[in-house]
Amino acid sequence: MTEKRIDLLNLDTHELTGLIASWNEPVYRVRQLQRWLYRELADDFDAMSNLPTTLRTRLKEETTLGSLRLVAAQNSADGLTRKALFQMADGQTVETVLMRYLDAPGSPEDSSDPPNVARRTVCLSTQVGCPVGCPFCETGQAGYIRNLTLGEIVAQVLYFARVEKRAGYEMPLTNIVIMGMGEPFMKFNVTWRAIEAFTDPARLGMGARRITVSTSGYVDGIYQLIQKHSQVNLAVSLHAPDDKLRDVLVPVNRKYPLRELMNACHAYVQATHRRLTFEYALMDGINDSPQQARGVAELLAGLLCHVNLIPLNPTSESPYQRTPYARVQEFQRILNNAKIPTTLRVEKGIEIAAGCGQLRQKITQHNSQMAALPLATSVGQ
Ligand code: SAH
Ligand code: SF4
Numbered sequence: 001m002t003e004k005r006i007d008l009l010n011l012d013t014h015e016l017t018g019l020i021a022s023w024n025e026p027v028y029r030v031r032q033l034q035r036w037l038y039r040e041l042a043d044d045f046d047a048m049s050n051l052p053t054t055l056r057t058r059l060k061e062e063t064t065l066g067s068l069r070l071v072a073a074q075n076s077a078d079g080l081t082r083k084a085l086f087q088m089a090d091g092q093t094v095e096t097v098l099m100r101y102l103d104a105p106g107s108p109e110d111s112s113d114p115p116n117v118a119r120r121t122v123c124l125s126t127q128v129g130c131p132v133g134c135p136f137c138e139t140g141q142a143g144y145i146r147n148l149t150l151g152e153i154v155a156q157v158l159y160f161a162r163v164e165k166r167a168g169y170e171m172p173l174t175n176i177v178i179m180g181m182g183e184p185f186m187k188f189n190v191t192w193r194a195i196e197a198f199t200d201p202a203r204l205g206m207g208a209r210r211i212t213v214s215t216s217g218y219v220d221g222i223y224q225l226i227q228k229h230s231q232v233n234l235a236v237s238l239h240a241p242d243d244k245l246r247d248v249l250v251p252v253n254r255k256y257p258l259r260e261l262m263n264a265c266h267a268y269v270q271a272t273h274r275r276l277t278f279e280y281a282l283m284d285g286i287n288d289s290p291q292q293a294r295g296v297a298e299l300l301a302g303l304l305c306h307v308n309l310i311p312l313n314p315t316s317e318s319p320y321q322r323t324p325y326a327r328v329q330e331f332q333r334i335l336n337n338a339k340i341p342t343t344l345r346v347e348k349g350i351e352i353a354a355g356c357g358q359l360r361q362k363i364t365q366h367n368s369q370m371a372a373l374p375l376a377t378s379v380g381q
Pocket of ligand 1: 130134136137138178179180181182183184214215216217236237279280281310311312313314315
């Protein structure tokens with residue numbers, strides 16, 4: 001049966017106020033309810049002890065606390081990365097990843113309780129599948145189904161905020177990266193509403209600088225972000241220094257070629273004075289030659305940016321392989337010599353298929369027979 005109840009996570013403060021007012025409830029109930037939703041992280045209306053029973057009953061009957069149901073979860077061997085697959089009301093699935101970074105890298109045997117984790121980052125999805133269709137990406141290869149709603153995006157974050165709260169962290173999450181399944185700028189408005197939910201002091205109240213959004217190069221979205229005068233971080237998936245190769249690796253390049261993309265990037269830096277990140281997944285023999293490294297350096301010369309080199313996470317179908325480490329270093333050296341700062345992304349949870357769309361693909365292929373933790377908890381209801 002299709003869900004007719006209102007997903008409370010779909011409502012911003014103004015919309016929630018409208019709902020509460022239409023029920024002839026006093027406006028201060030909005031603050032109380034939002035506190036339960038986003039601070040106390042309640043997953044049950046009965047926990048909302050300062051709301052009168054009549055209101056709780058009506059909320060139970062007419063609304064939901066999110067519409068995601070956990071169907072599978074996986075932990076990395078070191079316990080630091082955790083991946084969840086959620087099912088939505090229409091049966092579609094999306095995945096979300098929690099990545100914990102230790103204070104002192106290389107000390108996984110940390111015995112403090114909860115473990116001394118410096119950063120707890122959620123990587124969330126914005127679409128079921130992705131229409132961009134990058135050939136090295138599991139999500140892109142799986143095809144596109146639909147955009148997520150605001151409530152479905154926010155519920156992914158709340159799920160892991162609850163996990164970390166239960167683990168004993170006072171500030172459950174420190175960072176959010178919009179880098180899971182989907183192209184976040186295809187539906188800029190929904191992504192922006194999600195960013196507002198994360199930063200709104202009445203909801204998650206997180207600093208905008210703790211949030212990063214990654215785009216495959218939707219130039220329109222970059223300009224829309226500029227208009228918002230926001231402090232969120234922007235990452236652009238570059239992956240190739242020329243249009244011919246980028247047309248293949250990141251097919252949205254056919255719509256927004258590199259010249260247009262770079263113009264938008266310059267406009268972004270000029271308007272925000274913020275440093276851009278470029279993601280570059282190194283693929284053996286495809287985009288990793290010294291000449292291509294020099295091409296990247298030329299393309300990015302004079303721009304306030306840094307390049308995040310990512311070891312490719314080979315997917316089940318694609319022919320692309322990871323660049324050997326020696327060539328990664330050579331690529332990095334060329335960029336650094338050209339005064340372009342680089343980082344080499346730490347491989348988080350690669351053994352649990354934490355790459356974009358990979359858990360979902362596994363589950364689909366094996367029809368849930370994988371060694372997933374059978375967690376029965378649902379998010380919200
Ligand atoms: N659609 C957006 C955000 C989600 S993908 C984008 O493309 O930017 C997040 C990042 O993971 C992108 O840089 C993407 O290119 C990269 N990625 C996708 N599949 C990958 C794989 N198999 N190995 C390494 N990086 C991958
Ligand atoms: Fe979509 Fe990003 Fe995957 Fe490309 S890399 S298919 S844009 S999710």
